[in-house]
Amino acid sequence: MRTLAVVGGGVIGLSIAWRAAESGWTVTLFDPAIGAGASWVAGGMLAPLSEGWPGEDAALEFGAASLARWPAFAARLTAVTGIELFTARETLTVALDSADAADLRTVADWVNAHELPGFPDATVAAAPDSAVTEGVSLSGGDVIPSSPAAATASAATSGTGPRPAPGAISAATTGQPGPSAEANPPTRDGAPAAIGTPGTERLRLLDRAGIRAAEPGLGRTVRAGLLAADEPAVDNRALVAALRSACARAGVEFRTERIVAEPVAGDVNLAGGRATATAENSARGVDFARGPDAAGAGVTPGALVLRELPHDRIVLAAGAASADLWPGLPVRPVKGEILRLRRRPSAPPQPRHVIRARVHGRPIYLVPRGDGIVLGATQYEAGFDTAVTVAGVRDLITDAEAIFPGIGEYEFAEATAGSRPGSPDNLPLIGYLDERVIAATGHGRNGILGVPVTADAVVELLAGSVLPAARAADPGRFTRSGTQSPRSVPSAPIHPGGTR
Incomplete structure (x- = not known):
């Protein structure tokens, strides 16, 4: 039987443990306080599109790949546990001044023109000439300036681009909120049935009237908005409870022993240097929720050493404490x-x-x-x-x-x-650190968002392959030039019982 140790019991570690157990692995999860760290202190937003910015292509594509997986992932988790997860269907980003309104235009133009994994093609609506040269005039005299990307798109498609549905807001026109809420009809529990609708824009600009219609309670100083019909939100604490329940049903063993690091002099430091062995570090226990200096997390008699765990594979999913268990890992x-x-x-x-x-x-x-x-x-x-x-x-x-x-x-x-x-580039680290240890950490503000694609990616790594959607998250990208990159797939065979 193949054995797996998952170190860290936040939503990333729990989701990996659940999926691996369902894939036939015998899984043990180590965490003295499951779900008590960043997973407990989260908003639950799934917003890779509206948080995007030109130039951050890898982060957008990784986030979109995970977002596209969320409806099926949530449906499966709810079917197993009976716990509902979604609390909102859409995201509305608003601006209080002209500079922020211009940023909304920039984001909309960039995202709508981007090909995203797991999403159907989006419509990039043609803008009127006046909108390209002077910006879009919003009710009340506000103007959202057009970005160079909008001007280029309009010049290429002027007069020929698809027109938005009646009542819809395009990145180049204004009006009232369109029929986005029914683009992907809700399931019984109000969860989105799918992400993305062919022929529609992913992000749509709203003027003051559109914002009032969408959210009457917002302040009168809000002057522009960006509606993301495909960006829902989940209850993070319900997600923790559901994943823990799913793990238990799948046979995951929970253990509360602290894990300690065992740095070895000369190990490659992915941040560019080399690890140094010290007695203090090798005997330091780590509280995954509060870090190595938390009460009770100092020198820990009877703690388990990460590299001495007897499992075939180890997944390091200890969140912000991951670098204390693998010195040199660029996670802070x-x-x-x-x-x-x-x-x-x-x-x-x-x-x-x-x-x-x-x-x-x-x-x-x-x-x-x-x-x-x-x-x-x-x-x-x-x-x-x-x-x-x-x-x-x-x-x-x-x-x-x-x-x-x-x-x-x-x-x-x-x-x-x-x-x-x-992490240094706001992308997580998902991949082999050596022939046995897999990193699944560094998700920053997007841990909840990244749950489905991270679980898929780790299950693929355990099976000896690489998930294309997670290739950009390979920890080897931080290896100093000229040093050996961490393995993308294991080269050593799995031995029953975890012995090598």
Whole structure:
């Protein structure tokens, strides 16, 4: 029987453990506090399109490949556990000033012109000449300037491009929200049945009237919007519960022992240097939720050494703590604070869409839940600091009121902070580190989004092949020129019982 150790019990580790167990592996998952790290402190947005930016092609394509897998992944998980996951069907990104409105245009033009894995071809609507030369005039006198990409697309298709359906908003026209909500009819539980509709734009610009029709509760200072009909949201805590239940049903064994690193002098450091063996590091236990310096995570008698685990294969999915278990791995903690707000009877209804914006240069999101809103998120390079700060809470609430004034009537239910696992290029690390250890970490702000494609990619690696959609996430991209890249597929055979 093939044996697999998964080190880390966040949504990435849990999803890999579940899928591997269903594929015939005997799986043991190690984590002293399953689901208590960044997976617990998340908004649950699935928004690779509206968060994209020209030049970040690899991140867009990786995120889109995972987004396209989410409906089937969620349907399977719900069928196994009975736990519903989706809390919103669409994402609306809004702008408060002309500069941010221009950025929305840039994102829309770039994404709509991009071929994305797993998505049907999108329509790139032709813009009127006036829109190309002067920008699109929005109701109230606002203008979304056209980007060079829009001008190029229009010059090539002027007068011949497909026209949007009546009532739809294209990247070059304005009006009211179109029929996007029914493009992919909801399943019984309101989850999207599929991602992407042939012949429609993935991102559509909205003017003030369109925003009011989509979300009447937003502030009057909101002047433009970008609607992503294919970007839903899930309840991150329901996802943790569902994956843990699915793992248990599939026979995954849960163990709470801490895992320690065992750096070996001369090992290749993927960040460009070489690891150094020290007694302190080799005996340090790691709390995957709070890092190596958390209470109780110091020197750990009886802890298990990562490289001495007796399994055929090991998946390192310890999030921000991964570099403490594999010294030199280019993964770092990025602090984020979120608030959970509960709706009171006197408060306005929570938005139907995920709402994203930038206020005073700070990104913010409001994600609906059944009982209220998840409001996030701050972002600091602060190491493993998970204390919620007064300044963080102040900024989140102040910025949210600029977008959704009625939020002041909500009950303050929870403030939490976590450590996202960041990487140098905002792509995760998914691939072999040596002949036995596979990395599945470094997802940054997109851990929830990346669950389906990461699980697929690791299952493929365990089977001896590489998933094309995850090729850009190979950890070997960080290897110093002239050094050997980590193996893309294992060269050593699997031996029963994990002995080599």
